[in-house]
Amino acid sequence: MAKEINLHGIQRTCYAKSSKAGEQFIKDHGLSWIVSGEMEAYDGHTKYVYRKGDIVLYRKNALVRFVKYPAHDEAFEAISVILDESLLQDFSQQQQLVSQKAMKESLFKLEPDELIQGYFIALQPWFDHHMNTDLVELKKKELIHLLLHHNKNFRDLLFHFGTPGKINLEGFMNTHYHFNVPLSELAFLTGRSLATFKRDFEKIFQTSPNRWLQQKRLEEAYYLLHNKKMKSKDVYLEVGFETLSHFSYAFKNKFGVSPSNI
Structure with a gap:
């Protein structure tokens, strides 16, 4: 059985059986916390495996194939936050932050971070309620601040608003x-x-x-x-x-x- 809840871009997914989610053209940046189970991600070059407790940042305008597995008698569960471009542009203007260069990597596993883990733990009760868009937007902005606190170089990832250039x-x-x-x-x-x-x-x-x-x-x-x-x-x-x-x-x-x- 699969269960998905989407609160205006704050999402909870749960799979009791393995799920090959198909191809993913990632249109917006996002961050996922693996609550339980395992997730395999393939970006065309390398296969990565993420496990319970891992936090993964993925870049927009990338191709990634995800496979989600239950593990150790637990269903696969993840909480994700989608950072849409309009929100990031508003944040960029308010904070006067701009990207200095484009980042080519598609996936980033974050180092252990109590603040970001605590952020996701605090989101768990949200899925039992109807949340308005203003509150969701504030919560997303909080995550942007936490990401920049975790790694200032994420500024180059989050606030790069150009389209892909011509490549080989x-x-x-x-x-x-x-x-x-x-x-x-x-x-x-x-x-x-x-x-x-x-x-x-x-x-x-x-x-x-x-x-x-x-x-x-x-x-x-x-x-x-x-x-x-x-x-x-x-x-x-x-x-x-x-x-x-x-x-x-x-x-x-x-x-x-x-x-x-x-």
């Missing part, structure tokens, strides 16, 4: 092809319009993005099935397919055999 498309795609997100989001993250993204892509790869993505994912799936002995039910999400049936059909169409027979 070939390198980005070879790292992020298994994230199942719309082409428009891939285009945005590479600093391009959708039309420019498609045009640049075909110049580099000599094929369309959708065709290249499917072939790349199927080749990776074959490797995982044949060399790593993984199961189809685990592979299809790992390589970026939405459903097992679509994956099985595409795999058999390419390799002439169903993935369960590899």
